[in-house]
Amino acid sequence: MIDFWLAAGLLLLVALSFLLIPVLRNRRAQLEEDRTALNVALYQERVAELQTQQEEGVLDAAQMDAGRAEAARELLADTEGVDAPRVTRLGKPAPLLAAILVPVLGLGLYLHFGASDKVELTREFSQAPQSMEEMTQRLERAVAAQPDSAEALYFLGRTYMTQDRPADAAKIFERTVNIAGRQPELLGQWAQAQYFADGKKWSDKIQVLTDEALKADPKEVTSLGLLGIAAFEAERYQDAIDYWNRLLEQLPPEDKSRIALQGGITRAKEKLVASGGKVAEAPVAKVAALLKVRVDLAADLKAKVQPGDSVFIFARATNGPPAPLAAKRLTVADLPATVELGDADAMMPQLKLSNFPEVQLVARISRAGKPTAGEWIGRSQPLASSTTAPQKLTIDSPDK
CATH class of the missing domain: 1.25.40.10 (Tetratricopeptide repeat domain)
Structure with a gap:
């Protein structure tokens, strides 16, 4: 919080400068105005003295005019460069009063609408609490603030x-x-x-x-x-x-x-x-099936395919619906590749690998991007869906 109040004090000094600098400038202007008034008074006093001497016969008319002209030149010399007096309706007390009220009012508004409590909480939470009681107090203050x-x-x-x-x-x-x-x-x-x-x-x-x-x-x-x-x-x-x-x-x-x-x-x-009861055994959870298969392309087909051709790898039940139980899609450029087919890859929730005891692995290349028809295919022998050993599948035959 010390850093915050130092920054706030610096900003306050900047704000007060906009109020106090004009006051100091007005004070200097007032001093210049007072000096001008003094010079005018001295000029009038000199002219009155010359008139008295003329009435007494000491000075004639020519000497009187010369003396008056000399006094006028001295007055002009003394007041040369002085700005015209500025009229203000605020008076001297208004800026000083504003200089006092601005920080007081700003402090009051900040304490009412500001977030000093949240700033302090943020600083506290940046340090680890020393006890559970301290942590509780911090959280209570946080809830009170928010x-x-x-x-x-x-x-x-x-x-x-x-x-x-x-x-x-x-x-x-x-x-x-x-x-x-x-x-x-x-x-x-x-x-x-x-x-x-x-x-x-x-x-x-x-x-x-x-x-x-x-x-x-x-x-x-x-x-x-x-x-x-x-x-x-x-x-x-x-x-x-x-x-x-x-x-x-x-x-x-x-x-x-x-x-x-x-x-x-x-x-x-x-x-x-x-108490004479019998513990009901929980039903044995069905283990999710997961087949790991490495798919490759026969050597004599590598010159006949294109890198962007789609490769569909799927498992289907040997005795069940023809729809794939799990499927993955690659491209020829990805081959050879190892993929995993499991219950998480099921096309439909009711058709999972673990629901069928025996499946067949199939890999098909389709230039048109259709999983049901293509140019070349590879098939595995039927195997148990619970098989854990890695399998190999080679695409080596025309898809008829």
């Missing part, structure tokens, strides 16, 4: 949760939702804070929040974790296992919370078995 900032509100709510202040966090997350909209993540954070603020008592309000969050995003992690906690506390252990397994699927392998979550699933299974 009450419509959803980002500042969100981080303040998260900070309140780490400080075991769920009631304050719930209020902050509610404000965040009102500003940023009913985003799934915000709804999940609000529901979690409200649950702990209510002493871990489930309510219709929390249920509505979690239902809305998962409807918009079935993978919303906070809602899944919260529903698992609530189910465990209510001794609905199978529900807790299901929710936590869904959450476990969303966490990356390196996430440290996976260990604690897996421990919670284990405890829920133990309690379910101890």
